[in-house]
Amino acid sequence: MRDPEPSPSHAERRLTTKETAELLGVKPETVYAYVSRGQLGSRRVPGGRGSTFDADEVTALARRNRRDSAGGPATGGELSVRTRVTLIEADRYYFRGVDATALALRHSYEEVAEWLWTGRMSPGVEFTAPAASVAVARRAVDSLPEHTGPTDRLRVATIAASTADPLRFDLSEDAVLGTARTLIPTLVAALPQAGRGHRDEGPLARRLWGRLSGKTPAEASLRVLDTALALLVDHDLAASTLAVRVAASARAHAYAAVSAGLGVLEGPLHGAAGGHAHRLLLDVLDQGDAAPVIAEELRAGRRIPGLGHRLYPGEDPRARVLFGLLEEIPESAPALAAARDIVATTARHAPLHANVDLALAVFTASSGMPSTASETIFAVARTAGWIAHALEEYQERPLRMRPSGHYVGPRPPQPLPE
Known part of the structure; x- marks a missing residue:
């Protein structure tokens, strides 16, 4: 019946x-x-x-x-964390009260990182890695299977580098800043080279390029990469940043806190989103039209990557800056046109703006980089922000990131299981 x-x-x-x-x-x-x-x-x-x-x-x-x-203080349910690092409001974001897009357009990634950590600008600063730290990180990364993803490599390099640092348990500000200035270039140096002829010297963006593309970079392309790194340094309490603060609350050292962030970043809804946008963009370029590609994505029940952002009802300011720089690079024209086609096609029913993932996809696709390149860029850039949040958390009460569980199971007493 x-x-x-x-x-x-x-x-x-x-x-x-x-x-x-x-x-x-x-x-x-x-x-x-x-x-x-x-x-x-x-x-x-x-x-x-x-x-x-x-x-x-x-x-x-x-x-x-x-x-x-x-808002208000944490109650054990909704967690609110005081921070002086990043403010996001009215479709703009700020580092220590200064417009983040203006900082990224005017200063290098290393300079923006120093500003985020200390509130002081250090013109011309470049991060260098100790030879011992690079050697141990490279050995660890080289032992991984060939198909290993970039975030796995960076996480392994982080832990390996920590073993070469006997002062890693010193959580004073000077010691943590010293760790940050050497860890970030160590992560880049530990990644395999994408081609020959690239030199491990100069600004971090130039060194990172050699890990992402076999092409010889033009200065305009290097500027896009450096600006992207600076734009992505921090973005308030993203999931990975919250993981870093939880680790720092338990007084994990800076390497372990960064490793916690990398673990969360690898999720498909976080750091890997740019790779999905990269592949979508290549499909549109291959077919010459976004409509059938979008239709197939929706038919398969997948979200269209690279569109919309929960914190920006309007335009993602990071995407706006990168698209502006990419328009100055002739090689980016086909990918830019494909990105505009994606936005216009989806706007018929869902008027969403392009986000930073789509902008990164235009850059990586037009620079001869793999689909995982944006994940690498994101992880290297965000390491600086994670350090800034760890520094803040080390000044707070230990173990404060301990919400209470809301138990919904059977009420005791229950009989012992058979």
Whole structure:
């Protein structure tokens, strides 16, 4: 006997885009940004052009947003962390109160990192790695299988380098800063060369290029890479940064804290997002049209990478800066056109702006780099931000990152299992 059909009163209640936007207190395009980032599910109206949303899911998201906006001290449920590193508001972001995009356009990655750590600008600073640290990191990385991903290599290099540093357990500010200035260039030096003829000297961006592309870099391309590194130095409490602060709260040394960040960064919803955008871009370039590629992605139930950002209802400022620089490089023109085609095609139903992942994809695809290159760029850049957050956390009460669990299992006492 068939189960009876659910009555209308028990059927799933759906909301229109307008109703969803009003309940969340946002613009309709922001609703689609939530969908793009996987925070909200949608369903097409049969025979129509609009989308509908589950009322219970929208209500839960609205409740979470209200808690997030309330701020205040950590209560064990929603965690709020005081920081002087990065502020994000009104589609802009700031490092220690200074516009981050302006800093990245005017200063090198190393200079921006020093500013983030100390609040002082050090013109012309370059990071150098001790030979012993590089040697042990390279040996560890070279022992990995050939198919090993970049984040795995960087994590192994981080742990290997820590074993060569007898002062790693010194958590004073000077000692941690010393670690940061040597660890970042060690990570770059430990990665395998992408081609011959590249020299391990000069600004970090030039050294990193030799690990990402076999092509000889033009100065304009090096500027894009250096600016990308500076733009990605930090982005408030991303998942990987929170992991770093948890490790630092337990007084793990800086190498271990960075390793914690790298572990989280490897997730497909974080550092690997740029690789997905790179592959999508190559498919569009191969077919010459974004429409069939987008259709196939949606048919397979996949989100379109490189679009929208939960912290930027409007334009991602990092993408805006990189696209502006890429327009000055003739070799980037085909990939730029493909990226614009992706945005225009999806804008018919989901008006989302390009994010930094799509901008990085244009750069990596037009520079002869593999799809994993943006993940490497992201990880190397963000290491500086992780150090800044670790330094802050070392000044806080130890083990404060300890929320209470909300137990939902069977109430005791329960009988012993057989």
